[in-house]
Amino acid sequence: MASVPTALVYVLVFASLYLEVFLLVTFIEKRKTLKREESGLLSLAGYPSVTIIVPCFNEEKTIGKTVDSLLSLNYPKDKLNITIVDDGSTDGTWKVAKSFENKNGVRLFRKENGGKHTALNYALAHANTDLVGCLDADSFVEKETLTKIVKYFEDTEVMAVTPAIKVHNPRKTIELIQNAEYNLGIFFKKMLGTIDAIQVTPGPFSIFRKKVFDDLGPYRKAHNTEDLEITFRMHESHYKIVNSHKAFVTTVAPATLKGLYKQRLRWVHGFLENSIDYKHLFLNPKYGNFGMFMLPAAIFSILSALYLVGYTVVNIGRYIADKITEIKILGVGNSFSVDLFFINTGTLTFLSLALAAIFIFMIIAGKRIAEDARRSPLDMVYFFLLYGLIVPTWLFAAVYNTIFSRRTSWR
Amino acid sequence: MHQFDKKKYLYVLAITSLIFFTAIFLSNYFGEKKMAEVRAIEEKIAIDILSSETQYALLQESSCRDVSSSILSQELNSLAEKLSYAEESFGSKDSEVLSLKRYYSLLEIKDYLLSKRIAEKCGLKPTSIIYIYSNEGDCPDCEKEGHVLTYLRETYPELRVYSFDYHIDLSAVKTLLSVYGIKGELPAIIISERVYYGFKDKEGLESLLPKKLKKKEGSTATTSETR
Numbered sequence: 001m002a003s004v005p006t007a008l009v010y011v012l013v014f015a016s017l018y019l020e021v022f023l024l025v026t027f028i029e030k031r032k033t034l035k036r037e038e039s040g041l042l043s044l045a046g047y048p049s050v051t052i053i054v055p056c057f058n059e060e061k062t063i064g065k066t067v068d069s070l071l072s073l074n075y076p077k078d079k080l081n082i083t084i085v086d087d088g089s090t091d092g093t094w095k096v097a098k099s100f101e102n103k104n105g106v107r108l109f110r111k112e113n114g115g116k117h118t119a120l121n122y123a124l125a126h127a128n129t130d131l132v133g134c135l136d137a138d139s140f141v142e143k144e145t146l147t148k149i150v151k152y153f154e155d156t157e158v159m160a161v162t163p164a165i166k167v168h169n170p171r172k173t174i175e176l177i178q179n180a181e182y183n184l185g186i187f188f189k190k191m192l193g194t195i196d197a198i199q200v201t202p203g204p205f206s207i208f209r210k211k212v213f214d215d216l217g218p219y220r221k222a223h224n225t226e227d228l229e230i231t232f233r234m235h236e237s238h239y240k241i242v243n244s245h246k247a248f249v250t251t252v253a254p255a256t257l258k259g260l261y262k263q264r265l266r267w268v269h270g271f272l273e274n275s276i277d278y279k280h281l282f283l284n285p286k287y288g289n290f291g292m293f294m295l296p297a298a299i300f301s302i303l304s305a306l307y308l309v310g311y312t313v314v315n316i317g318r319y320i321a322d323k324i325t326e327i328k329i330l331g332v333g334n335s336f337s338v339d340l341f342f343i344n345t346g347t348l349t350f351l352s353l354a355l356a357a358i359f360i361f362m363i364i365a366g367k368r369i370a371e372d373a374r375r376s377p378l379d380m381v382y383f384f385l386l387y388g389l390i391v392p393t394w395l396f397a398a399v400y401n402t403i404f405s406r407r408t409s410w411r
Numbered sequence: 412m413h414q415f416d417k418k419k420y421l422y423v424l425a426i427t428s429l430i431f432f433t434a435i436f437l438s439n440y441f442g443e444k445k446m447a448e449v450r451a452i453e454e455k456i457a458i459d460i461l462s463s464e465t466q467y468a469l470l471q472e473s474s475c476r477d478v479s480s481s482i483l484s485q486e487l488n489s490l491a492e493k494l495s496y497a498e499e500s501f502g503s504k505d506s507e508v509l510s511l512k513r514y515y516s517l518l519e520i521k522d523y524l525l526s527k528r529i530a531e532k533c534g535l536k537p538t539s540i541i542y543i544y545s546n547e548g549d550c551p552d553c554e555k556e557g558h559v560l561t562y563l564r565e566t567y568p569e570l571r572v573y574s575f576d577y578h579i580d581l582s583a584v585k586t587l588l589s590v591y592g593i594k595g596e597l598p599a600i601i602i603s604e605r606v607y608y609g610f611k612d613k614e615g616l617e618s619l620l621p622k623k624l625k626k627k628e629g630s631t632a633t634t635s636e637t638r
Contacts, residue, residue: 018427025423196414238412288413292420326558330613341448341493345441346500350434 055119088113187366193243225270
């Protein structure tokens with residue numbers, strides 16, 4: 001008989017495998033639809049008017065490039081409004097923003113600092129276009145990104161479209177890890193989009209029908225994750241959200257471990273808090289795959305990752321302690337056996353291999369969708385070796401903060 | 412309205428279960444193969460011992476030059492490692508593991524008696540260690556002692572280490588324990604008919620071994636001889 005902790009590992013591994021198989025089956029089901037979608041992305045029946053809000057706070061280094069990328073969009077200039085809202089920056093952000101003052105279609109606002117959701121709402125109050133969206137001041141769009149998003153609004157049921165987000169110019173190890181992670185995210189987002197289960201309309205270039213805010217109200221603070229909350233609110237009202245997997249946006253990823261930790265802590269904590277606020281959506285068939293698959297899967301993934309990492313750390317700890325004892329007694333340089341007999345052929349080994357194989361498939365599929373296949377696979381190597389070591393830090397902190405009602409900050 | 416396809420949830424469950432049971436099947440398949448390997452080694456040892464006993468009987472009247480430890484089974488050490496790994500992998504309560512372990516203990520006793528007879532006949536100093544351990548949590552030093560004995564096995568190929576689980580349900584082992592008057596104090600080590608209780612480090616054990624015992628060529632570990 002297996003011990004309770006080991007039995008729990010089997011249950012968690014089974015559930016993790018279920019989630020991966022679910023996404024894999026979705027991919028197999030939808031792969032032809034994906035190809036079809038890609039073929040007609042640039043031919044629009046019409047050009048609806050669009051407002052892109054650029055909320056910024058102390059982003060003097062990147063905001064110029066962000067606005068430049070918006071001005072370079074292949075979209076009729078008379079249909080595009082760029083609204084920059086300086087949320088009380090204390091650096092040179094306003095000065096950079098002012099340099100765009102006379103550009104066609106650019107509007108500038110400056111207000112006291114109140115948080116990202118207040119900057120967005122400030123601009124929303126002045127928006128009167130068919131579509132509205134946001135582009136964080138550390139993100140950049142490609143020339144055809146907007147067209148590839150607007151295409152999906154030709155379906156009148158679609159209320160919001162999310163883009164495919166990539167890491168801007170990844171070089172450092174920490175950025176390369178995130179590059180592989182974002183590629184995986186591109187795969188996830190597309191699959192979730194095809195089954196009505198997108199969990200977030202992220203800050204970098206998610207576009208909404210203006211009607212969404214007219215019907216549901218403005219952004220909320222929502223534990224510093226206003227983009228998550230508006231998504232939950234839309235699902236609550238059965239508003240359809242899809243993903244345009246070829247609409248690329250690049251974003252500046254945190255270049256330090258500390259920066260990454262803070263960002264992810266905010267995301268995960270925000271997700272947990274919003275999940276509590278919207279708990280009535282959980283396991284509720286009325287909300288389809290979002291309620292039945294996405295939300296339980298996300299919560300399960302957080303908790304199982306913590307448990308499995310804890311279990312693995314304990315086992316590795318035991319192995320290291322055993323090795324230390326051996327070295328203390330015998331010294332270093334003892335021979336070890338390479339007999340095939342000693343290769344672990346337990347059930348968990350085969351299950352881990354299956355999990356890893358599907359996982360690698362998903363990253364590669366994401367890489368291909370992201371048109372990032374030419375990059376050396378070093379990002380995937382770093383991801384596999386290091387990601388599992390750093391993720392538990394923010395997962396643990398986020399769960400702790402949620403249980404003990406601690407707030408997370410933006411910066 | 413949101414999409415929700417109940418059938419998909421069910422067939423994903425079926426595929427996941429299929430992968431899960433395939434993993435269990437593969438694990439059992441390889442586990443069986445490993446057990447079969449252990450069993451095959453035991454069979455080989457049994458034949459080796461029988462052959463050695465026969466050889467010994469044939470050589471009763473011959474000179475000691477013709478009798479050497481090489482006639483004894485050389486597979487005991489490798490079997491010990493594999494059995495210990497099987498015990499870790501499948502659990503010490505697994506009936507197959509227990510059965511193999513009992514058989515192994517019997518082979519060890521037979522091998523021990525044979526090597527003792529050869530030593531007596533030829534007036535040699537015994538080159539064997541009997542090690543009594545426990546996996547029941549009542550012997551905190553047994554793991555450390557196991558490392559030391561593994562080292563000695565590897566360093567001195569002629570040294571025969573016989574390890575016995577104190578709690579094994581086998582009358583021959585119980586008799587062996589009573590012959591040497593082993594009580595519950597573990598680990599216990601018997602060298603040259605003398606019982607030592609408690610943890611003994613490698614230098615301590617090496618000092619109890621016959622000086623003429625040869626070290627394996629290319630052995631990198633330090634020993635008392637080099638100090």
